[in-house]
Amino acid sequence: MGILAAALEASGRDLLKVAMPKGRIYKQASKLFREAGLPIPSDFDDTRKLIIELPEAGMSFIMAKPVDVPTYVEYGVADIGIVGKDVLMEENKDVYELLDLGIAKCRMSVIGLPDWKPVIHPRVATKYPNVASQYFRELGQQVEVIKLNGSIELAPLIGLADRIVDMVETGQTLRENGLVEMESIFGITSRLIANRVSYRMKNEAIQSLCDKLQHVIGAKPNA
Numbered sequence: 001m002g003i004l005a006a007a008l009e010a011s012g013r014d015l016l017k018v019a020m021p022k023g024r025i026y027k028q029a030s031k032l033f034r035e036a037g038l039p040i041p042s043d044f045d046d047t048r049k050l051i052i053e054l055p056e057a058g059m060s061f062i063m064a065k066p067v068d069v070p071t072y073v074e075y076g077v078a079d080i081g082i083v084g085k086d087v088l089m090e091e092n093k094d095v096y097e098l099l100d101l102g103i104a105k106c107r108m109s110v111i112g113l114p115d116w117k118p119v120i121h122p123r124v125a126t127k128y129p130n131v132a133s134q135y136f137r138e139l140g141q142q143v144e145v146i147k148l149n150g151s152i153e154l155a156p157l158i159g160l161a162d163r164i165v166d167m168v169e170t171g172q173t174l175r176e177n178g179l180v181e182m183e184s185i186f187g188i189t190s191r192l193i194a195n196r197v198s199y200r201m202k203n204e205a206i207q208s209l210c211d212k213l214q215h216v217i218g219a220k221p222n223a
């Protein structure tokens, strides 16, 4: 291997690997990164590529399904990642939570039909079985938790469950389906997380990124 190739490979190895969620969070996260001075090109936004290197920023991005971000970070295949608090609470992985990015705001709530009444064997449908189980256990209520993967609001409408535990952002989905928010469990924003070993080994790069992001977040009135 030539000297240049070896140097390039070595610099490639040193890139900070970032697990970036595709979908909802990506738009807001990439905006935040750009505001922090990290030159994420606009053609990243529509690409189908899954690994994108940005050597000029010292980073490489793994384009991930949001729910998988904590797994990549826990195993160290990504040094850092961006993920919603909902996923962090549900997945309970061994990672450091470094920063509240204040983006992709919503809340986790208990939802039901307006005429909901307690039943003998209550069923709760959700994409978040661990969060829901813990919530009802702490209330001392026995419920059967049914895991679904989307369109959770269907469950009370078609008689699958009495209530659901799901995210509410604008409330539009609830309103359009005649459901009501019965209780808000916790607020959700996206977080910057880090692998424990990477946090020590790449501390300078991670800290520098945190400082840049913190600077932008701190400048926003509602962050």
Ligand SMILES: Nc1ncnc2c1ncn2[C@@H]1O[C@H](COP(=O)(O)OP(=O)(O)OP(=O)(O)O)[C@@H](O)[C@H]1O
Pocket: 022, 023, 024, 025, 065, 066, 067, 083, 084, 085, 086, 087, 104, 105, 106, 167, 168, 169, 170, 188, 189, 190
């Ligand atoms: N209205 C909202 N509904 C759901 N999630 C939201 C909302 N607003 C912000 N979020 C945040 O965005 C994250 C990712 O949501 P997104 O819908 O992109 O992914 P997903 O539903 O997990 O993925 P996929 O669509 O690939 O199954 C959530 O984990 C949550 O933190």
Ligand SMILES: O=P(O)(O)OC[C@H]1O[C@H](OP(=O)(O)OP(=O)(O)O)[C@H](O)[C@@H]1O
Pocket: 149, 150, 151, 152, 153, 166, 167, 168, 169, 170, 171, 172, 173, 174
């Ligand atoms: O309060 P709102 O602004 O209406 O947002 C909340 C809705 O958004 C999410 O669904 P998503 O769009 O991710 O679709 P899904 O049903 O596939 O989870 C969430 O599960 C709610 O259904």
